[in-house]
Amino acid sequence: MMRIKGDAIMHGEYIIIYIMLDMIFLARYLYIKTQFYKTEGIAYGNSNHYFSEFLIRDDKGYNYVGWVSMNIFSPLHTRGEVYTIYVSKINSKNAVMGNEPTIYLVLSIVFFVFVIFYMIVLALYWLM
Known part of the structure; x- marks a missing residue:
């Protein structure tokens, strides 16, 4: 099926969406890396859906329960x-799991990569 060149302009919206998602995930990764410190926590209780409690030893040697x-x-x-967790520098009771920053980075x-690949496809489309 043959497409007209004006049709490719409409696909530029996908690039904007990919860039926005990329910025959201990168911003969350950078926020965790700068506003949290890495430590270890012992799973303490409430391992239900979307919530866990950990016994945490902070950098000053104090133990407390964080979630x-x-x-x-x-x-x-x-x-x-x-488990490896990242504890908030502002509110030490809040934490994120150690694998969460990795997920955001990935x-x-x-x-x-989607943005680069899609731009290459559009460039090749325009050259044809």
């Missing part, structure tokens, strides 16, 4: 196991 909310990995936590890279 990870909105986490899809909560049902997989085993009580008493040690998604950011994937959407960046």
